[in-house]
Amino acid sequence: MLHRLTRREFMERSAKGAAVVGLGPGVLLQKQPPKIAIASWEDPQEDPDAIKHEAQRLTEEAVKALGGMSRFISGGDVVFIKPNIGWDRLPAQAANTNPDVVATLVRLCFEAGAGNVRVSDHPCNDQRRTFVRSGIKKAAEEEGAEVFFMDRRKFRDARIGGENLMSWPTYTDYIECDKRINVPIAKHHSLTSLTLTIKNLMGILGDPRNRLHQNLGPAMADVAKFVPSDLVVLDAIRILKANGPTGGNLQDVERRDILVAGTDTVAIDAYGTTLFGMAPDSLSTTREAAKLGLGTINFESLDPVRLNVS
Secondary structure, three states: OOOOOOHHHHHHHHHOOOEEEEEEOOEEEEEOOOOEEEEEEOOOOOOHHHHHHHHHHHHHHHHHHOOOHHHOOOOOOEEEEEEOOOOOOOHHHOOOOOHHHHHHHHHHHHHOOOOEEEEOOOOOOOHHHHHHHOOHHHHHHHOOOEEOOOOHHHEEEEEOOOOOOOEEEEEHHHHHOOEEEEEOEEEEEOOOEEEOOOHHHHHHEOOOHHHHHHHHHHHHHHHHHHOOOOEEEEEEEEEEOOOOOOOOOHHHEEEEEEEEEEOOHHHHHHHHHHOOOOOOOOOHHHHHHHHOOOOOOOHHHHOOEEEEEO
16 A cells, blocks of 8 residues: 655655655655766867867756756755866866866856855865866856865864774865765776776875875775765766876877766766776775775666766
8 A cells, every 4th residue: 555645754755855756646656866877978079168068068967867956955055076186287188177067066056055165175286286277276266166275284183983994184174064076087097097986085185195005995985984975976078098197198088078976976986987998896995885885886776867968
């Protein structure tokens, strides 16, 4: 016998972001929003304005397919968007997150009612160059974001409480914000094969981060559990196929014209790995995060929404 929702149950479930559809007089069934959306561009162009338009549209449509930014952001929220701004490279070199993806996320957050949107990273190269050369500072600020250099005094020892990483200096603003959006670029990494969404969280950690590479998968899985992302967006418009994470040679860059968004960081990394011709479970970060229950490696089991955007 179907259970008929009371008004209170209806309001409680709606508040949690569930979509409710009517099937007939007096009958309501709950439909969960999708956990992953894969947006592909139908007709890629090389013109810079065309690439910018593509990045904006892919981001808009992927987030829309998940239920819209209002599913994730509430009125007055302080939102921290964490791109990859690690390297002194131009957008075409695919070492940092596409600036127009970041800017579009900023705009969508404000349209959903965010009170403040902050954008930052802990780069490996000089932050005064990476923030400018990546294009992210200008693009995000034009949409109203606060783009700032991380204050080293705000990296404070955090009780991560993981099985492999008990504590580590972590940026306090990232821990204390209302909502977190993790938005890396998909690229090759000489030490870890690839860097995707889970690895991108190294940018909220203090030094000496190089020590974490000795046990990277378990350590970063612990971090991902400690500071879960409300929304994960993987930029695969351009991917860096070799000589990462710094890149620099345009011959190492490939246009894939894909953007993936969702709430399952493991599934997104598993899918992202396949863009490089690798098995979904190839990365230790993905495997270890799955062991902690942060998501599924079998991304197809989530019935991803696939969009052809133009």
